[in-house]
Amino acid sequence: MATIFDIPSSDSSAFPVPQYDIADIDALPDELLSSDDVLHDVAEIEVVRHYTSLSRTNYSVDTQMYPLGSCTMKYNPKLNERIAGCDGFAGIHPLAMQARAQGALALLWELSRSLAEITGMKEFSLAPAAGAHGELTGVMIIKKYFEEKRENRRVILIPDSAHGTNPASVAMCGFEVREIPSRSDGDVDIRALASMLDAHVAAMMLTNPNTLGLFDRNILEMAKLLHSKGALFYADGANLNAVMGKAKMRDMGFDLMHINLHKTFSTPHGGGGPGSGPVGVSDELAKYLPVPVVVKDSDGYRLDYNRPSSIGRMHSFYGNFLICVRAYAYLMRLGASGIRSTAETAVLNANYLRARLKDMYNCPVDRLCMHEFVLNDKGLPNGITTNDIAKRILDYGFHAPTVYFPLHVPGAIMIEPTETESKQTLDAFAETLISIRKECDENPELVHNAPHSTPVKKVDAVRAARKPALVWKK
Ligand SMILES: *Cc1c(COP(=O)(O)O)cnc(C)c1O
Numbered sequence: 001m002a003t004i005f006d007i008p009s010s011d012s013s014a015f016p017v018p019q020y021d022i023a024d025i026d027a028l029p030d031e032l033l034s035s036d037d038v039l040h041d042v043a044e045i046e047v048v049r050h051y052t053s054l055s056r057t058n059y060s061v062d063t064q065m066y067p068l069g070s071c072t073m074k075y076n077p078k079l080n081e082r083i084a085g086c087d088g089f090a091g092i093h094p095l096a097m098q099a100r101a102q103g104a105l106a107l108l109w110e111l112s113r114s115l116a117e118i119t120g121m122k123e124f125s126l127a128p129a130a131g132a133h134g135e136l137t138g139v140m141i142i143k144k145y146f147e148e149k150r151e152n153r154r155v156i157l158i159p160d161s162a163h164g165t166n167p168a169s170v171a172m173c174g175f176e177v178r179e180i181p182s183r184s185d186g187d188v189d190i191r192a193l194a195s196m197l198d199a200h201v202a203a204m205m206l207t208n209p210n211t212l213g214l215f216d217r218n219i220l221e222m223a224k225l226l227h228s229k230g231a232l233f234y235a236d237g238a239n240l241n242a243v244m245g246k247a248k249m250r251d252m253g254f255d256l257m258h259i260n261l262h263k264t265f266s267t268p269h270g271g272g273g274p275g276s277g278p279v280g281v282s283d284e285l286a287k288y289l290p291v292p293v294v295v296k297d298s299d300g301y302r303l304d305y306n307r308p309s310s311i312g313r314m315h316s317f318y319g320n321f322l323i324c325v326r327a328y329a330y331l332m333r334l335g336a337s338g339i340r341s342t343a344e345t346a347v348l349n350a351n352y353l354r355a356r357l358k359d360m361y362n363c364p365v366d367r368l369c370m371h372e373f374v375l376n377d378k379g380l381p382n383g384i385t386t387n388d389i390a391k392r393i394l395d396y397g398f399h400a401p402t403v404y405f406p407l408h409v410p411g412a413i414m415i416e417p418t419e420t421e422s423k424q425t426l427d428a429f430a431e432t433l434i435s436i437r438k439e440c441d442e443n444p445e446l447v448h449n450a451p452h453s454t455p456v457k458k459v460d461a462v463r464a465a466r467k468p469a470l471v472w473k474k
Contacts, residue, residue: 001057001455003472004050009040014047057455059399061268065425069372069402069414070163070211072239072263073270079333080266080326089325094317098302105301108318109294111328112278115259118339119237120250121280125289127319131238134258134277135169135205140311141256141281141288142203142232143173148309153202153231159188160408161210163236175202182408186214186365194225203232208249209242211406211414212365213350213372223253232256232285238277240264241418242347242370245340249280256281265327276323290314345419346371349426353417356430360437364409372416376409382444386411389436391458392450396432 042050059066066073084090092104112124128134139156146153156170159180167177178196181189188206204226209215216222226233235249235257241264243249249257261267262275269275281289291310292303303318334342347370354373358366362378377386390400390413402414417426439447451457 001054002050004042004047005039005472007040007042007046007050010043010046012043013041014044064398065417065421065429066270066399067401067415067417067429068270068399069213069374069416070239070405071270071402072241072260072371072416072418073399074241074266074418075420076266076268076326077330077333080329083329084322084325089322092321094321099300102300104321105294105303107328108321108324109296109301111324111331112294114328114331115278115280118240118244118248119257119259119280120248121257122250122283123286123289123293124278124280125293125314125319126276126278126324127290127313127315128258128277128279129315129320130262130275131163131236131258131260131277132165132169133314134238134260134279135165135236136172137277137279137290137311137314138234138256138258139169139173139175139203141279141285142234143175144288144309144311145232145285146202151230153200155200156202157193157196157204159206159210161186161188161212161214161406162205162207163211163238164405164407166205166207166236170205180204182210184365185367186210186212187216187218188222190218190221190225193222197225197229197231199229201226201229201231203234203255205234205236206254207236207238208252208254209239209370209372212374212409213242213369213414213416214365214367215242215370219252227253238263239371239416242343242350244343245336246343250282256285261323261327266330267323267326274320274323276320276327292318294318342419346417349417349419349421350415352423353415353426353430356427357415357433360434361413371418372414374406374409375413375415377411377413381440382448384440384444384447386413387461388447388450389413389433389440392436392439392447393432394451395453396435398429398432 061073061075088103092101108126112126115124116122128137154176155178156175157178157180158166159182161182170177180193180196183189223233232255233253235254237249237257238260240259244264256279258277258279260275260277262269267275287307287309288311290313291305291307293307294301295304350369350371350373354369357375361375363375386403390403393400404412405414406412436447449458
């Protein structure tokens with residue numbers, strides 16, 4: 001693919017510099033005037049066409065289905081973008097006087113009340129900037145809670161089916177991670193949990209639904225076990241798509257949790273843009289939430305900094321406000337019944353695809369899934385691997401699923417269709433995977449050497465990661 005430097009100079013210019021019409025000035029030193037002569041004069045229309053065609057070589061939710069498991073790459077209604085772009089939201093200064101920012105504060109307050117309603121948690125902080133930042137906030141709350149109780153607990157238990165950020169957040173806070181194994185049916189090995197629980201354990205973090213897309217059947221029992229030893233129960237609710245409007249994390253016995261607004265609640269993500277990972281806590285933990293907290297009293301809404309037990313600030317001002325605006329717009333538009341049917345459709349879509357594909361590919365845990373499910377490459381003929389399948393999917397015009405994650409399933413292919421795809425699209429994706437499965441028998445080289453139709457063909461993945469070419473050189 002050509003770069004802008006490869007386009008030959010044309011006789012017009014995108015930006016004609018006006019003739020110099022002032023008297024002599026001191027000439028710039030030569031080294032500032034030197035040029036590698038690489039930037040050609042290119043007309044504006046050529047610049048536009050070049051970058052537009054480059055953008056078309058990429059994937060996006062606006063162009064194709066994006067079944068990336070654990071990421072919830074769903075379609076985000078454009079209305080939410082319009083609302084976040086309104087002057088009153090986009091133009092408000094973060095230091096605006098609170099009396100003049102009542103609308104913004106009301107929105108934050110109402111959003112945190114909605115999240116509290118959806119999860120059963122008592123109070124929320126909207127400050128954390130992403131899921132992992134929410135985890136960090138949650139683990140800091142756990143730490144502070146035991147510090148105030150003068151209990152020296154330094155272990156946090158995490159199942160092998162957890163999201164990878166969980167152990168990282170725990171280690172960052174100085175806790176020791178101990179891994180709980182899963183059983184072959186995908187649930188946490190509850191006997192192992194019981195044997196690992198002692199007075200050093202501060203908490204357990206459970207990704208719920210777990211990274212196999214399964215709703216663990218022993219959550220109530222886990223909560224009981226943990227609480228009987230004085231430990232806390234943390235829910236990683238980054239992907240709330242399957243659960244919202246159906247069941248509340250607090251009712252299951254979780255003491256605190258985070259949510260990713262940029263997954264479930266309609267903020268486009270994947271390009272590294274801003275996110276939001278609100279943290280919700282039980283009554284008992286509310287006093288540890290980061291400052292400031294939005295409160296409502298007889299005078300209206302205000303930011304409360306007077307929280308002596310707070311873990312402190314986690315973000316400048318009050319988190320990523322416009323992500324909150326999008327989430328609020330999304331929630332208001334759907335309402336309670338819309339939230340519920342979103343969850344039902346997310347689960348239905350995942351199970352529909354699972355049912356269509358589980359006899360074509362190995363399905364390590366074959367049971368009803370939530371918003372996503374996991375296949376793998378076990379038993380594929382001719383040495384075909386998950387990587388080959390993922391690359392071949394690109395030739396059919398779909399984004400690849402998440403691969404080689406979760407780590408406790410070798411060669412995992414993790415598929416999350418989301419509720420926003422139609423049955424026609426789900427069928428087209430299923431037919432793609434079925435065709436590729438046939439190719440594995442009939443034309444394995446075609447699959448091995450994929451992709452064939454993308455601008456960049458099969459890359460040396462190790463070299464691409466270790467020695468990325470980040471600068472264009474002539
Ligand atoms: C995405 C995800 C996270 C991390 O969220 P970031 O916003 O990427 O930091 C944590 N847990 C689960 C289950 C996730 O899917």
